[in-house]
Structure formats: C-alpha cells, structure tokens
Amino acid sequence: MTTTSIGNTPIRRCDFLSTLFNTNVFIKEEFHNLGMSAKDRPAYFMIQDAIKAGRIQPGGTFVEASSGNTGLGITIIAKQMGYQAKIFVSKSCSQEKIAILTNAGAEIEICDNSNGLHDFHSTQFRAQSFAATHANTYFTNQYYNTQNIRAHYKTTGPEIWEQTQGKITHFLCGVGTGGTISGVGRFLKEQQKNICIWGIEPEGSILRHFLLSGTVPNEIKPFDAIEGIGRNFIPGSFDPQQIDTIFQVGKAETIAMARAYRDETGILSGFSSAAVLASLKRYNKEMQLNPSHTVLLFFPDHGSRYVSKLYAETADKQRETVKTHP
CATH class of the missing domain: 3.40.50.1100 (Rossmann fold)
Known part of the structure; x- marks a missing residue:
C-alpha cells in the first residue's frame, strides 16, 4: 500500500x-493503522478508486454509512487529499467513536438504524439519498463496493x-x-x-x-x-x-x-x-x-x-x- x-x-x-x-x-x-482500525484499508481503496475514475472532483465530499471505523478512515484520508467527509452513523454508535469522528473533521448525522437501503431511516438509505441530491459528493458504499473485498485480498x-x-x-x-x-x-x-x-x-x-x-x-x-x-x-x-x-x-x-x-x-x-x-x-x-x-x-x-x-x-x-x- x-x-x-x-x-x-x-x-x-x-x-x-x-x-x-x-x-x-x-x-x-x-x-x-492510521485511524486505528482495519477499515482504513477499504477506505483508502474506495477513495483512490473514486478519484481515479473521476467520480468526484477536488474539494468534494465523500459520504459513508458507518458504525464509526470506516467513517473515520474515510474522514482522515479524504482530508489529507483535500476532500470533505459526511458520515451517517446509527444511534447505537459509541460516544467515543462519534467524538473521534467529530474531532477528525467529519460532519455527522445520526440515524435510527443501519438496516440497509430498504429502510428509509437507515444510515445506508440516508447516505445514498444525500449523495444523490448534492453536487460533487460520492457515496463510497462499503456494503456494496468491490474495493472493500479487494483491499483485504490485496x-x-x-x-x-x-x-x-x-x-x-x-x-x-x-x-x-x-x-x-x-x-x-x-x-x-x-x-x-x-x-x-x-x-x-x-x-x-x-x-x-x-x-x-x-x-x-x-x-x-x-x-x-x-x-x-x-x-x-x-x-x-x-x-x-x-x-x-x-x-x-x-x-x-x-x-x-x-x-x-x-x-x-x-x-x-x-x-x-x-x-x-x-x-x-x-x-x-x-x-x-x-x-x-x-x-x-x-x-x-x-x-x-x-x-x-x-x-x-x-x-x-x-x-x-x-x-x-x-
């Protein structure tokens, strides 16, 4: 890497x-790891892949639904590369993780659950909706992004x-x-x-x-x-x-x-x-x-x-x- x-x-x-x-x-x-978790690996791969493919422009915002660790990896790496991060977490996320995300510079939204894209109140649905309705944003979507598997395979x-x-x-x-x-x-x-x-x-x-x-x-x-x-x-x-x-x-x-x-x-x-x-x-x-x-x-x-x-x-x-x- x-x-x-x-x-x-x-x-x-x-x-x-x-x-x-x-x-x-x-x-x-x-x-x-840099952000103190294994999730830094897919975060790096997903960000690099999006930038190389032109899915986001400089200064844009990476969006993710996360229990905290992937969100932190994305926040730290995105910031180093000149991007922003908006992370959707469920209300079950630990207060320690929310504090770390905030201190790292992430914009946080707390959702009812992380039950997947079929639930309007889930982190995944709200993250996808935000990215779809805001310019120069990219939903890394760790649950369906092939770079998640690839990072650990490689x-x-x-x-x-x-x-x-x-x-x-x-x-x-x-x-x-x-x-x-x-x-x-x-x-x-x-x-x-x-x-x-x-x-x-x-x-x-x-x-x-x-x-x-x-x-x-x-x-x-x-x-x-x-x-x-x-x-x-x-x-x-x-x-x-x-x-x-x-x-x-x-x-x-x-x-x-x-x-x-x-x-x-x-x-x-x-x-x-x-x-x-x-x-x-x-x-x-x-x-x-x-x-x-x-x-x-x-x-x-x-x-x-x-x-x-x-x-x-x-x-x-x-x-x-x-x-x-x-």
Missing part, C-alpha cells in the same frame, strides 16, 4: 489464549500469510460488511484450500442462515447489536464461497469475555474482537483445535473506542462472573 501508515500491522502470539485453548493463538492487531491476506510463514490453519473474524472475511478468505484459500475461514456474528443476525441455506429468513427480527458486526440484510461485499462457517455469540457473553480478557492480560479488546474471543470460549469443543494448529484472530480495532459499552462495570453491577476456562 502506498500509504505507509496503513497496512503492515503486526501479529503477536497470545500466550494466555494459547495456553487456555491448547493451541497456537496469534492476534492481528489492526489498531496500528493487503491483509498476503500480510497474514507472510507473517505466519504459511502455517496458518484457522482465521477467525467478525462479520459485518463481509469485506474482511471475504477478501482475506479468498486469498488464504488460494494459498491453501484447507485453511478454515470462520466468521463471528451476533445471535439473530442472518448471515449464518444465508451461508447455510442461500436464502434470507422468512422473518427478520431485530437482534442484540454487537457494534460493527451482524446484519439483517445481505451486503454485496459478503462472499459466502470463501467462508466455512459462521458462529453466533450473544452480547452479554461478549461483554463478559472482553472484561475477562482485560483482567487476564491488561488489554482492551474492541467489541467485535471480544465477540471472536467469546466464540472461542463457547464453541471450543466444536472447533476441535489442537497444539498443531495456528489460529489467527482478527482484532479490527481497539477497546478504547468502547469503554462506555464494554468496560464501565459500574453501569452493569449485575454482570455474571466469567469462568475463563472452556
């Missing part, structure tokens, strides 16, 4: 998790393959737009088709159902949101052919696992990162991991963006004590 502050993020072996689950657990730490996947020296056997990643798991999964399976590509989503999200059946459920219900992952529509950047299975976890167990991991390691994991940890605990027997495996967990951002949601114990005095052994 030509922007040296995006990509080439480190992986580290987590001794605590490796011992706990009797395997070799590594973590890809994407908070080392950068994240090759980095992981090189950093694990081709020894990776399992890749675990939260699934929201689907861009990360689709791009990384495609690259890794081209190198070794037996690598397990496992997604994580909240209970009630429909992506697992779609992966298994190729259809959406007849009845789509609201689900308990884990910020950044899970959907009640199928994004165009979700490629089920690259994914072996999707595990579902609950919000409460995700919060509990984030706190347990912090207590053991001193590290604040982000919301979707904690969901990946929760899946390891909940489905450990089903996963059948062993000491010969090399398991890569994808941590797309940092827990400092979710302090009010994950680590404010005083707001959740009734929380259960988590057993850290599977």
Whole structure:
C-alpha cells in the first residue's frame, strides 16, 4: 500500500489464549493503522478508486454509512487529499467513536438504524439519498463496493500469510460488511484450500442462515447489536464461497469475555474482537483445535473506542462472573 501508515500491522502470539485453548493463538492487531482500525484499508481503496475514475472532483465530499471505523478512515484520508467527509452513523454508535469522528473533521448525522437501503431511516438509505441530491459528493458504499473485498485480498491476506510463514490453519473474524472475511478468505484459500475461514456474528443476525441455506429468513427480527458486526440484510461485499462457517455469540457473553480478557492480560479488546474471543470460549469443543494448529484472530480495532459499552462495570453491577476456562 502506498500509504505507509496503513497496512503492515503486526501479529503477536497470545500466550494466555494459547495456553487456555491448547493451541497456537496469534492476534492481528489492526489498531496500528492510521485511524486505528482495519477499515482504513477499504477506505483508502474506495477513495483512490473514486478519484481515479473521476467520480468526484477536488474539494468534494465523500459520504459513508458507518458504525464509526470506516467513517473515520474515510474522514482522515479524504482530508489529507483535500476532500470533505459526511458520515451517517446509527444511534447505537459509541460516544467515543462519534467524538473521534467529530474531532477528525467529519460532519455527522445520526440515524435510527443501519438496516440497509430498504429502510428509509437507515444510515445506508440516508447516505445514498444525500449523495444523490448534492453536487460533487460520492457515496463510497462499503456494503456494496468491490474495493472493500479487494483491499483485504490485496493487503491483509498476503500480510497474514507472510507473517505466519504459511502455517496458518484457522482465521477467525467478525462479520459485518463481509469485506474482511471475504477478501482475506479468498486469498488464504488460494494459498491453501484447507485453511478454515470462520466468521463471528451476533445471535439473530442472518448471515449464518444465508451461508447455510442461500436464502434470507422468512422473518427478520431485530437482534442484540454487537457494534460493527451482524446484519439483517445481505451486503454485496459478503462472499459466502470463501467462508466455512459462521458462529453466533450473544452480547452479554461478549461483554463478559472482553472484561475477562482485560483482567487476564491488561488489554482492551474492541467489541467485535471480544465477540471472536467469546466464540472461542463457547464453541471450543466444536472447533476441535489442537497444539498443531495456528489460529489467527482478527482484532479490527481497539477497546478504547468502547469503554462506555464494554468496560464501565459500574453501569452493569449485575454482570455474571466469567469462568475463563472452556
């Protein structure tokens, strides 16, 4: 990638998790990117593609529907290139992310939900409508932009393959737009088709159902949101052919696992990162991991963006004590 502050993020072996689950657990730490998240990668690719194709003129405004991280990446990169950014976030977006977006120079609009283009009150519909009715604006549309997958196919996947020296056997990643798991999964399976590509989503999200059946459920219900992952529509950047299975976890167990991991390691994991940890605990027997495996967990951002949601114990005095052994 030509922007040296995006990509080439480190992986580290987590001794605590490796011992706990009797395997070799590594973590890809994407908070080392420019905007402290994995979303900087597709943000850069989508902006570059739009500029090269002449879809936006100098000084214009990039528009996105985002839970925060993609919006921040777009805001920072656009500003460096002389453009503006307008980001539509749902009311479930953490206050930390909204503050960071505002401080970075983004214009923010808060919407009722992120339920897709069919919902007039969603971030996606309102972002698309704004771009369609204002001159010199471009809706990057991460949910349907092919550059979302391409960014991870061209950068994240090759980095992981090189950093694990081709020894990776399992890749675990939260699934929201689907861009990360689709791009990384495609690259890794081209190198070794037996690598397990496992997604994580909240209970009630429909992506697992779609992966298994190729259809959406007849009845789509609201689900308990884990910020950044899970959907009640199928994004165009979700490629089920690259994914072996999707595990579902609950919000409460995700919060509990984030706190347990912090207590053991001193590290604040982000919301979707904690969901990946929760899946390891909940489905450990089903996963059948062993000491010969090399398991890569994808941590797309940092827990400092979710302090009010994950680590404010005083707001959740009734929380259960988590057993850290599977």
